[in-house]
Amino acid sequence: MDTRNLGLDLVRITEAAAIAAGRHMGFGDAIRPDGDATTAMRRELNTLPVDGRIVLGEHRELKSDRMLRHGDAVGTGHGDAVDLVVDPVDGRNLLARGLPGAISVIAAAPRGSMWAPERAVYMEKLVVDRHAASAIVPECLDAPAAWTLSLLARVKEKAVRDLVIFVLDRPRHADLIDEIRAAGARVMLQAEGDVAGALLAASPRHPGVDALMDIGGIPEGVIAACAVRALGGAMLGRLAPQSQKERSDLRTSGLDESAILTASDLVSGTDLYFSATGVTDGPVLRGVHYHGQRAETHSLVLRAETRTRRTIQAEHLLDENADPTWLGHDTN
């Protein structure tokens, strides 16, 4: 890609999505804010000076013009060929319930550099920061959690009981949670949002989380891999089908369920960009705050090539007469 910092364009996209979604905080609806955020995201994406393509689009129950699907063309169509993975609201049930931690995220990389198993849904993930990167070896995904935790503790020069592991609160993680607790480490259970969990685990600025271990969405995993690469952390991933249908889809697509992928396998090269904007206040980013005609946003923009980490606080003038999704009042 050319040398411009695409991340500075991406942030406008996550800001717009977060502003559109944030209006719905606490209204109990998880679907509509996602649609509004997607509409706002698509509008901004189409101003991006690239020949863009969405990979790993959403599998949602929304009408198609309110979704960004695998293969959708975005951008002005002129410029570098770029693949993008988006999650307009990661943690949409958190947003619906007015809970902390919902963020809007996007990642971009040159065409063909992202792992994009279109029909797969879930993957196993292990994420750590750069200080613990040397502890992460492929065996960690099959070994008992206690083994991985002891490697982690050794490189971090901590006791296992001082480690905190982020895990999504799901019944499928019951055994994993038991294993972590039995090993003596502490568990941070979060209802949703494992991109934010990966950011916490991969960023040495958040010493409160030492690793993320879970099975979560594949788009979220690839977005997280971009952030992990840009933060210098380490990640392992592996397909983790959760139903017979998903398993047979994988077989039909010829995907190898047993392959263990590193962050560089999930997204290769160094020309990678990531942007996240807070929707609700959370441990990684403050959410959107509205003040009459203005909204304030907080974003994190990462560029892998230079390892630049920017935090951007912005104030936006809201135009009530413009596109209705700007204020989240869509008429659909």
Ligand SMILES: O=P(O)(O)OC[C@H]1O[C@](O)(COP(=O)(O)O)[C@@H](O)[C@@H]1O
């Ligand atoms: O909710 P599931 O099906 O367990 O899937 C886990 C995925 O859902 C999330 O918690 C929330 O995703 P959405 O808010 O985009 O629906 C992701 O962060 C995670 O990867």
